[in-house]
Amino acid sequence: MAPTLVFDVNETLLDLSALDAPFDAAFDTPNVRTEWFAQVLQSALVTTVLDTYADFSQIADAALTMVAARHDRALSEAERRAILDTVRRLPPHPDVPGALERLASADLRLAALSNGAPDVLHAQLDHAGLTPFFDEILSAHAVRRLKPAPDPYHMAMDVLGVSARDMGFVAAHTWDVAGAMRAGCPATLLLRSGVVPDPLAAPPDHTATDLHDLADQLLAA
Template sequence: MPHRPKVVAFDIIGTVFSMEPMRAPLVGLGLPSLALDLLYTAGLRDTFALATTNSFAPFQAVLSACLDELLAMQGLTASSKDKQAVLDMMRALPPHGDAKAAFQVLVDSGVRVCALSNGAVKTTQGLLAAASMDGMVEQILSVEDVKLSKPRAEVYLYAAQTAGVAPGEMALIATHPWDLHGAKIAGLMAGYVARGRPYSAVLKGPAVTGETLLDVASEMARI
């Protein structure tokens, strides 16, 4: 039986804040509707390649290179201004509808909350402030502090160390099985936000699974 974590780290991009508003602008560049999914997947591919080889680049730079790749695959070109306008939307993503309530239920139960993102601290700060959620977050942590991207164990261990707890006293809530797998390997508890998608059987499984952010946060608060 899992024990209640002292600290819960939330993944940010995709988990707390939705990338969906970027889909229409990408289609506006001439790309297919699936371009958003392909862009994010390609971005992860390259961040994983960098992390595996002990290298690092900011996620924004990685996505920029992947956007060029997607455009070229479709025989398209776009101005630097138009491409940057799409990428700049990462700084103004909307929170999922239950995100604030999910943070609040943990805070109310005495669990400390932090953010742990592949994005930059400044970007995460802006997203949380715009959603009036920054006051519930104790710390904002980024892979840029470690110069290695998730799912490298060093990222999760850095988060636990910064929070002043043992890895087993921290949990990660995310909608990405690969992220939770990395957290589990590092010794953290994992909470999966399914949103209708199964968790891969080949990855280390989560202690808590729910359809929504609020479901997972509430279950952790009840442990």
């Protein structure tokens, strides 16, 4: 069991379904929130592949503009703000607070590593009541490269003062798990709804249905 666990944030810890209400109000069409977040991830991955940089808030805003154009919808500033401001106020998935408490009580060192801009990341974790669980809250903005580029994972190792093999990584994104493993970290794929392993990627070191399942596995090891 790695003595330090580092968690991705959006979808891994925080529930993006809270965005459905402002998206539904703005678009009056179902599933636009999932379309938008897929565009956010695509745009973020493109910046990584091209070795360019835009912070995650810029990417989220640009993705919203793209999705609105696809739907031939001119968003008002109030509608745009209602969506983007809700990103700062996402609730945790129900399993998260209790499982993090279990892991912290087992003397594991916990940290968060997100592509989110620092101000948004801290606002998210404060609102969700998760900040006290983490020894470090780290943003890829510090190295101006987004996961799954190796730089954010290496930055986390440097800040935490641990080797790759001693930094377990947990995410509900196959690309994020693949990036952490490529950086040398043992990684867990969290099987949130709709998440399945990528057959083209190296198998994750662990899979877990939720964070309590992960805690069960780690604390029994």
